[in-house]
Amino acid sequence: MVQTLRADESNNQILKNVFFLAMPAVIENFFQTILGFVDTLFVSKLGLIEVSAVGITNAILAVYFAVFMSIGVAANVLIAKFQGAGNKEKAKDIAQQSIILAIILGMLFGLISFILTEPLLRLMGVENSVLKPATIYFQIVATPSIFISLMFVMGSILRGNGDTKTPMKISIYINLIHIFLDYVFIFGFFFIPALGLEGAAYATVIARILGVIGLSFYLLKYNTIAANPLNWNINKQIQLNLITLGAPAAGERLVMRIGQVLYFGMIVALGTNTFAAHQIAGNIEVFSYMIGYGFATAATTLVSQRLGAGDVHGAKRYANISILSGAVFMTIFGISLFILGEWAAHFFTDDIKVVQQIKLALQIDAFIQPILAVVLILTGVYQAAENTKFPMYSTAIGIWIIRTAGVYLLGLHLGLGIAGVWIAIGLDNIFRAIWLGINYQNGSWLKHKKINESSKGIKSS
Structure with missing residues (x-):
């Protein structure tokens, strides 16, 4: 499962290794995104109140996801590091400890969800008409948060071991099952009531x-974890x-969410x-x-x-080729956005004024794509x-300030409207690409590890 990487690899071999890990991650992300669209489509058939209930629940769960994903990031990094050092037992220890942490955090967030459902929803400003359905939906999907945390962490363990295909396959299977169960449980089928x-x-x-069952099977099959959890300490x-490494990763995602709240109100004012x-x-x-997250996943592991x-x-060779490959693919996607933006907009609305604004936003965004690739992969x-x-x-600086x-300034004060909004998004990404790029080039990305090219190992500062 773990790829054998050599110091004398050619650029073609490095490119091959990057694609070997990146493509399954891209496909996995694609199916998850498609599921979100289909899920929203089914729920929208029930009514706007139900859509709002799901939307508010997902806004709260986004905070949960940030925490669970951060543990996954930490597990991925540490497992890949020890695999690279040839210390498979230490990698197994990291895997087992990350699962223990996922169980603890999953149970904690589940308990909070069950006890504080209504206060959490009211904190989000939920309307009274939405409160009851949102409470029911939130308690069902959020109380068993342990399965959310385990899915994030178990998938990351496999990726840390150089296996992005298994999480991809599991994701495809469960998303297809999810769509089927969504239809059956929401609308009813034969003896199953609507x-x-x-x-x-329940489908979720x-x-x-x-x-979780599927990922557990492969973790045991590949001997990535010990078979008897009772022996884990x-x-x-x-x-x-894990917590020290994961906390800033969670912080970055939370910073993004808070920043969105800050500027969304201004866009509403437009x-x-x-x-x-x-x-x-x-x-x-x-x-x-x-695309960006797929190549970022490959870069992190390799x-x-x-x-x-x-x-x-x-x-650095793996990092450089990952960045270049991701930028090329996202540039191609950017060209597609520029040419096909208006066509894609018609899938969502027939309002000509709205379509023209969507087209303008996507044409501006087309130029941001290679820069966004640099930001995501360098992260x-x-x-x-x-x-x-x-x-x-x-x-934090890019979202909250720039x-x-x-x-x-651009959208409201200068009256550029949606063009100003997406130019501001571009400026934020340009700033972050420059910030991360400069510190990557001067070696500051390694400064906390005290690594130099003559070292034979990594020494913690």
């Missing part, structure tokens, strides 16, 4: 349970390492049509993130393995070096 919104919730939970030092156009353009653009082997030069490279603070700082101020 459960409406509750049916959508069942799919996650099946995902909590290792406080490894738990601390008018309902403009806000709708912005949301639709974002839904179309999200497909580009599948760079971690090279650093684990003490090969900084090889790590993965920094994470591979266990330097998760730099990306968090750059996101993007928010840009939306106000």
Whole structure:
């Protein structure tokens, strides 16, 4: 399952290794995105109240996801590092400890969800008409948060071991099952009654349970974890390492969410049509993130393995080729956005004014795509070096200051509307690409690890 990486690899071999890990991750992200569209489509047939209930629940779960994903990032990086160093037993220890942490956090968030459902929903400003259905939906999908946390972490363990195909296959299977169960439970089928919104919730939970079962099977099959969890003991030092490494990664995602709240209100002030156009353009653009995150996943794993082997030069070669490959693919996607933006907009609305705004937003975004690739993949490279603070700082400054101020100045003050909004988004990404790029070029991405090219291992500072 773990790829054997050599110090004397050709650029073609490196490119092959990058694609070997990146493509399954891209496909996995694609199916998850498609599921989101189909899920929303089914629920929309029930009514706007139900759509709002799901939307508010997902907004809260986004915070949960940030925490669970951060543990996954930490597990991926540390496992890949020790695999690169040839220490398979240590990699297995990391895997087991990350599962223990996922179980603890999953149970904690599940308990919070069950006890504090109504306060959490009211905190989100839920309307009274939406409160009851949202409460039912939230409790069903969020109480068993342990399955969400385990899916994130188990998938990351496999990726850290150089296997992105298995998480991809599991994701495809459970997403197809999810879509089928969604239809059956929401609308009813033969002897199964129509459960409406509750049916959508049950379909989600069942799919996650099946995902955990599938991932567990492969973890045991590949001897990635010990077969008997009763023999596992909590290792406080490894738990601390996972939390220390994962916390800034979670912080970066939370910073992004908070930043969105800051500037979304300004976009709303531009008018309902403009806000709708912005949301639709974002839904179309999200497909580009599948590409960026796929190559970022490959970069994190492969760079971690090279650093684990003490090969900084090889790590940089993998990072450079990952960035270049991702930028090329996202540039091609950007060209598609520029040419086909108006055509894609018609799938969402027939309002000509809104369509024209979507087209304008996507044409501006087309030029941002290669820059966004650099940001996403460099973030993965920094994470591979266990330097998760730099990306968090750059996101905080980019989102809270540059993007928010840009939306106000360009969108509202100068009256550029949606064009101003997407130019501001571009300026934010340009800033982060430059920030991360400069520190990558001068070696600051490694400064917390005290690594130099003559070292034979990695010494913790």
